[in-house]
Amino acid sequence: MTQHRGETPQTYCELDAGDREYVVGVVGTGPGFDTILKIVAGEEFREFLPPMRLAGVVDLAFDDPRRAGALLAGVSAYPDTSALFAAHPDINLVVDLRGGGTARAMAAELPQGASLLDSTATFFLCALSNAVSAGAHCRRRLDHQKLLLETILDEVQEDIVLLSAAGLVEDLNRNILNRLGKSKDELVGRHCEVLRSGPDDPPLCDPNDVACPFRVSLATGKKAERLHTAVSADGRLRYYRTYTYPVAGLAGHIAHVAVFRRDITDRTLGEINARQAERIETMGRLSSYLAHELRNPMFAASGFARRLANMTELPEAARERATIVVEELTRMEAMLKQFLEFARPVGKVSSEADADANRAVGDAVLAVRPEAEGRGVGIAVALVSGVAAVAFDPALLKQCLINLLRNAVEAMPDGGLVTVTSGRDADRVRVRVADSGRRMSSENLENMFSPFYKAEHCEYGLGLAMVKKVVDDFGGAVEASGQPGGGCAITLHLPPALAGPAFADAAPVNPDAGHSPGDGS
The missing domain is CATH 3.30.565.10 (Histidine kinase-like ATPase, C-terminal domain)
Known part of the structure; x- marks a missing residue:
């Protein structure tokens, strides 16, 4: 799940600075010095402030360990403000951290057009630093949660898509992308019909179908589900279950619908096979019962009918009717034999x-x-x-x-x-x-x-x-x-025979040869 195509980062305040770069000089190393260095020379504040470059520092002790830090790399230290301004006449922002009213005395020697921030004003910069640090911490947590959610959704072997109320794709997981062989940019913003891989693929949403779970969730504001069956391109029967969950917007109306579709073919076929096995078992018991109960009466009736059919003293019409009875009983005996074969348990072979x-x-x-x-x-x-x-x-x-x-x-x-x-x-x-x-x-x-x-x-x-x-x-x-x-x-x-040899000499059957394979004909 990622940022929508064409979406730009939100900005809170647009500075009317154009392409202007602020050349900064820092005077003194009093409270807030480290924070000012981070704001001016660090990367953390680049997206919030206009371009800034640290030109030089005044009153930085020779043995100050911060000289070797990355923030002061290539930055010169000066003994006083006069030396700083002489070396960098392009300075247009000066930060005074000495305190004690020195800023007012320094104002007269500022380069033309330069602005001055005294130690009191730098308090707000420190507050800004704290706010940005807190925001960065929150952003890292949000990025972590976003990554975790994306990973979970992408690893789920189901189709998951977020649709707008108009049926447009807002977001979708990797399972759909892999199935369709397309990128997210090709699908986001388009109608949900693009998520079908073919006519044998049940739709994730169908606005024209009143029973579509997508439409049901939009209309009722409740979860909906549906079972789909489809014959795949290779002729096999597939089963899918689609679930939809409405997502309310800030105003309380349904703004989106989350759609989940699961391929339940293996589970459903297992259930069907279990039901068929149960029916077959019941049918076997019933067949065995009927066959045994009917066999003796049928054999008796068949014997009498054959005897009647062979009695020459009976009229021809009577013997013909007896023959019909014999034929029907014979057919019923064959059916009983089939029932008994069906009911007979199959033993394991040796x-x-x-x-x-x-x-x-x-x-x-x-x-x-x-x-x-x-x-x-x-x-x-x-x-x-x-x-x-x-x-x-x-x-x-x-x-x-x-x-x-x-x-x-x-x-x-x-x-x-x-x-x-x-x-x-x-x-x-x-x-x-x-x-x-x-x-x-x-x-x-x-x-x-x-x-x-x-x-x-x-x-x-x-x-x-x-x-x-x-x-x-x-x-x-x-x-x-x-x-x-x-x-x-x-x-x-x-199942192949355990440790059994292959029938290497068995040739394929020729349908016109009139014999079975390997019989030597």
């Missing part, structure tokens, strides 16, 4: 159960390709060879990838392209499945891993929820992001 991520991708692509081609969806695969083994059950990893591929295919009813890639990010193995379907909204990105979530153009069952549950149980992570041109990308971040 070192013998490590999976080859590239091979799992190849197997999943082979399983889904016929269905994808039937819907007019192509699958492109680009895998990095030699990716480390992952601490994951091979069959479960394949099933997770099948679920992701089928979800991507179903997201493109009019055809499209699914792209599968693999690689390594820091200490995790990355497998990414991306489709070219509809653009994802922030609501879709936030809820797509919730069981049976239904959006405007799509409906999610247990497939993605099952993927998240399994990957989380194995110590991995699942991330969803929108595609710049539309569609969704889901990335699995999988």
Whole structure:
């Protein structure tokens, strides 16, 4: 936080001295001598007084230690005023510190146009010195407090800006400058809209939005806040919380509004993941209960229906209806099996159960390709060879990838392209499945891993929820992001197997080869 652009230091008194320099002679070393030296020859008073130069001193003892001081450097000492005035006829100000009425007697020999200050008048100069010293002390304290406040505000990893009632930027912290890549002079005095880095960056103030915290604080004189969601340029969902605090002026009306904006993405995603995990756990218990309670009645009903469908003595119409019952019960049995798989706890794998991520991708692509081609969806695969083994059950990893591929295919009813890639990010193995379907909204990105979530153009069952549950149980992570041109990308971040070898011989899958990587075909 610094002085506003164009602001000039305040002055209390403007001396009508023009460019005149005062050439000063000091007579005597009585009380106030050190103070007069500081006023005339020191730097502390330069901003308060016109230019002054000490020409000479009278009655300064030869052994006076002050002769060696910086204030008297280059200044000559004289035995009397006559010698002083003769050496410096340009003296125009004389300070007499001898006292005892000597000033009146000296007035007659002053150089023409020179002024005289006696020992009584120098009292006011000493008072000025004390006032300036006190002011300097206060200034140092204020500078220290200002520096401390600037440091605190600049080190806070949040956006902090002070806006006028008209929405103009009065001041802002370094976090905003670093984010925008601009200097403070480029932003101060301009409308707050310049603080947005792009359309995916929520505004710090929007005077046209009645719910904007900036407008609310101006209207109510109270603190306001708001939660913003935005899909960043890389397709990831970001969460921001904006707080505004009104600042009253001297007249009592709201003159400024302090705006704080915090990126709460990590915290919010943690809360969302916790809620989703709780829903999945509840769904798992409910699924297990329903599956066990319905399985026996359904098996019995299915057996009777099959028997009826095979009884030749029944009319054809009755056997057809029994066949329909068998088909529906079979569909319900498959659904119950899915519920049981969802409810089944995933155990930790042993070192013998490590999976080859590239091979799992190849197997999943082979399983889904016929269905994808039937819907007019192509699958492109680009895998990095030699990716480390992952601490994951091979069959479960394949099933997770099948679920992701089928979800991507179903997201493109009019055809499209699914792209599968693999690689390594820091200490995790990355497998990414991306489709070219509809653009994802922030609501879709936030809820797509919730069981049976239904959006405007799509409906999610247990497939993605099952993927998240399994990957989380194995110590991995699942991330969803929108595609710049539309569609969704889901990335699995999988833990590598401890002390496990990389699958150096596993070649990337050729989507047109019709086999999985490394099978020797």
